[in-house]
Amino acid sequence: MxxxxxxxxxxxxxxxxxxxxxxxxxxxxxxxxxxxxxxxxxxxxxxxxxxxxxxxxxxxxxxxxxxxxxxxxxxxxxxxxxxxxxxxxxxxxxxxxxxxFLSGAFTFDPVVTHVDPKLASQIVWMDAFLTNVDRTVRNTNMLIWHKELWLIDHGATLYFHHSWVNWEKYAVSPFLQIKDHVLLPYASRLDEVDVEFKKILTSEKIGEIVDLIPDEWLEWGDEGETPGDIKKIYLQFLIERINNSQIFVKEAQNARKALI
Structure with missing residues (x-):
């Protein structure tokens, strides 16, 4: 990768x-x-x-x-x-x-474009896993390009790292903000997606993704914390989160029930 x-x-x-x-x-x-x-x-x-x-x-x-x-x-x-x-x-x-740059793309509008329950569940699952606070009706961060749905702007994910303390607690958080997700009302297949995605996002695959982070982006750690130390925390956070996915899946299901 x-x-x-x-x-x-x-x-x-x-x-x-x-x-x-x-x-x-x-x-x-x-x-x-x-x-x-x-x-x-x-x-x-x-x-x-x-x-x-x-x-x-x-x-x-x-x-x-x-x-x-x-x-x-x-x-x-x-x-x-x-x-x-x-x-x-x-x-x-x-x-x-x-x-x-996707020239000619236009912003996804949930009123105009229908998203089937499987795809909606997949996107909601991923955003709950990544703790993405920015896929709402106000700002969907999705585009339609050549009649297909594209996801953009994941800069608001992993918000735990802005405080960089108690990452273990955030790793097992239910992610209450999922209630505001633009596709939550259609996400009726979260249990099915949970099984499928956990098979894809193995520890090895997550490790490959984390290894992509350039060391020069990791110069903000505490005294004595090396880029390798910081990468290890990202890896542990993501693995711990996926190992406890039932927590954020259950939260999303409960939030959806409250909506419908």
Whole structure:
């Protein structure tokens, strides 16, 4: 399991969503990417969430835009006229993360587009597993592209790492925020999906995903904590969470019953 690395050649336009200031940019492979910058809001932790969330989604068979590591040269952005953007680019030198730009895609609307119970259950299960707080009616983070459903923006997953304490408690949390999931009303096959997905997300596969995290994104640990130590906690968190999946599955089922 590996990601390609591209170099930004042209900053096109900011995508002013929340405080993260992602941008549309062109790379040296000729493609356009939505770039998430390490110098924004939550720093490299948001990139780690995006990387792990995206790779878990891909492993489980969902359609997601290709993820790539995006290298930003130290000199890039010095001529940018907007001071806020210039500071962002200057603070983001090195490896960032990009998602292939889906030109012509439009936002998923649950009123317009029907999602069958199996697919809805699969997405709800994954988001409960990853503790994704950002797949709501207000912000679905799903697109329709070529008449197919694509998942985007997993930067709000794994919120436990923003405090980096008591990860064991968060690993077995029921994830109460699942009640706000846009697809929860249709997720009637969670038990079936739980059995299937636990066979796919083995400890070995989770380990391969965690190993993708660049060491330079892991320089925020406590004193004496190495990148290897931090990766080990991510691995343990995800394995513990999947081993106790009945906790978040039951919570999702109870929340769904309250809705219907």
């Amino acid at each position: 590996e990601l390609r690395t591209v170099n930004v050649t042209r900053y096109i336009t900011p995508l002013r969503e929340g405080g993260s200031l992602p941008a549309l940019a062109e790379a040296d492979d000729g493609f356009k990417y939505v770039v998430k910058f390490r110098g924004a809001g939550h720093g490299t932790k948001a990139l780690i969430s995006e990387l792990i969330g995206g790779q878990v989604a891909q492993t489980l068979g969902f359609r997601i835009p290709e993820l790539v590591f995006v290298n930003l040269d130290e000199a890039f952005g010095r001529s940018e006229g907007d001071e806020e953007i210039q500071d962002l680019l200057q603070n983001s030198k090195g490896l960032n993360l990009g998602l292939h």
